[in-house]
Amino acid sequence: MRFGSARLSAVTHAAALGLGAMLAWVALPLWREGVMRVNQRSYGLLVEQCDGAMRDHYQAKMRASDEPSRETGLALEAGEVGLIVCQDYDIYQKRLMQADDGEDPAGIARQVDPIDRGSVPFVEAALQDKQPDERLA
Secondary structure (H helix, E strand, O other), X not given: OHHHHHHHHHHHHHHHHHHHHHXXXXXXXXXXXXXXXXXXXXXXXXXXXXXXXXXXXXXXXXXXXXXOOHHHHHXXXXXXXXXXXXXXXXHHHHHXXXXXXXXXXXXXXXXXXXXXXXXXXXXXHHHHHOOHHHHHO
């Protein structure tokens, strides 16, 4: 009778393993979707801020190289300090990748639903201050 019990135990363990694998296979896309939905707005905001900081730094760098002066040097330093937000963006992106061991959820979040610029007042205000050709740079 012990042999029958061992065989039954092996069957139940195998069934539990198979059921667990199927559940994990179904749950993974749901987990990724949840991670994207929860982090999408704040991640999108950091992407916008970092892009703006890099653009401002690049423009200040070009101005400083074209017209070296104290003012352009200070503007360049201010642009470099503004790049700190890119470190926040990088840390946030790494946290998102740690939450999901598969595909880059941050990349998917950028594709699924881009940030609504109207909901970020300072981004819209900054874009209105710039000339139309600077908005594309």
